[in-house]
Amino acid sequence: MISLIIKTKKHLKGINIRILKNQIFAGVVFVFSFITISPIVLIIYKLISKGYKQINLAFFTDIAPNTYEAMIALGNGETIPGGILNGITGTLIMVTMASIVAIPIGLLIGIFLYENNTKWYANIVRDITDILQGVPSIVLGLISYFWVVKSITHGFSALAGSTALGIMMLPLIIRSTEETLKMIPETIKEAGLALGVPYHKIILRVLIPTGFSGLLTGILLAISRIIGETAPLMLTALGSMGVNYNIGKPTSAVPLLIWEFYNDPNMVDLIWSSSLILMIFVLILNLISKHLIAKKNN
């Protein structure tokens, strides 16, 4: 009898140790998860706490100050005048041009992959798309430098910047289009085909409307990915002091301005407010697409 009790006690002790180990494991997982999300909180806190002071209407309607103006303002202890209008217009121009080319082509190739699902040629196209998606953005900048800066505009230009951004965007759109179309029930398409609807009308009237929110999500995420790109623009668009609407001339962008401010001791105070604006752009695009995904899943 006594030996049985001792045995049970020993057994219980073993169970306790296992439960304890289990709890320690869970504790470690929770602590590490908490550490993982701390950077996003810290980064956003830093951007807001350091950047909000500089943000006012003039920040959106004035062009970036020059070093001299910033130095004088710093000397008098005032906030630095000027804003990031040249960056905002440059970003808008380049992202729009990249989108106008990359979105339709990306949609077409995505539909092509969906239609030719497992054919060998489609597999090659898909593999190449995957490889392009992994190409570092600086390499795309270098490519665009040779294709556009050297050969077409003979100087740094918005066109070159948008070429790099467009090449970056294309694989993202292609893959999201294909993934979205795969989710559409085959029967909807077959119903159209059975009614004798021509093929291009199936695409325009059935596939695109049914998958619209998915396609839009992919497009928004692709835009949010390219909007903050700096490295390829350094090699292509270079940056400019004023607002520039000529796509053949050097053009600024919000991330390029941040880089310039960072390198200029007089204007370094502007980095946080410009980064905050850039983050807000990106987050809004992300939130809209998250909302679309949630809506689609319901």
Place this chain on the structure above:
Amino acid sequence: MLNSEKITKTLLFLASLIIILLASGMMFTLINGSIPVFKEFGINFIFSTKWNPTEEKEVYGALPFIAGTIITSIIAILICFPLAFSTSLFIGEYYRGRGLAKIIGTMVDMLAGIPSIVYGLWGFYVLRPLIVDLGFNSQGYGIFTAGLILAIMIIPYATSITSEMIMMVSNDLKEAGYSLGATRKDVILKIIIPNARSGIFSSYILAFGRALGETMAVTMLIGNTNVIPKSIFDTGNTMASVIANQFGEADGLKLSALIAIALLLFVITGLINGTGKLLIRKFS
């Protein structure tokens, strides 16, 4: 009717040619541009550690940058792994489908949305002073600082795929484990990980591929010296950061050397990403 169908199909096919042309054009430009440097130094360009742009004595070797790229990325993966894997367990197992998991998941996704240059700024003004305070090195720049910021940057890529892979493990298996008296830790270590192993592995390969090509944040933190780092707290340069740094003033042979580095980077990231995607497709 038949005609319109043909037109549509042709249009789609022509569009698909664009991606082929784009990729081959990129390869052509990179190879064409790097011919001069390979003609001058041959295959030694890849294995030489000398980088000297002084005229008349020009010598270029890519090894310091290849080493810098691979070491920073390995540091990034080592730091990223415990963090991303725990978060994946949190999202995909412990709080699966609950509000808290969604909040954590959204926050991790937000990390992916932060532009590289903002990471660079944050690293420069927050992480770098921290490294100095901890006494690792006096300036705070270096391979380790760059690896640390890269680790944060790749967390979302590793986490999203890993948590999906964890959720794909069939409930039957897990329930069988619990019915045998296994604790949650046992189920995770003995059932979930062995089953999702290859998917998890490939998600880290893809994250590694991301780390290889990151430019701005690394350029701002690595210290930009063209030598092979002797310790992880030394300064260095990666392939991407040396292009960003030196492209502005480059011409002639130096430009060709930078293009050759871009070609190497293109090939290395292509191979790593190709392997990762292949594994994912095979196992999911």
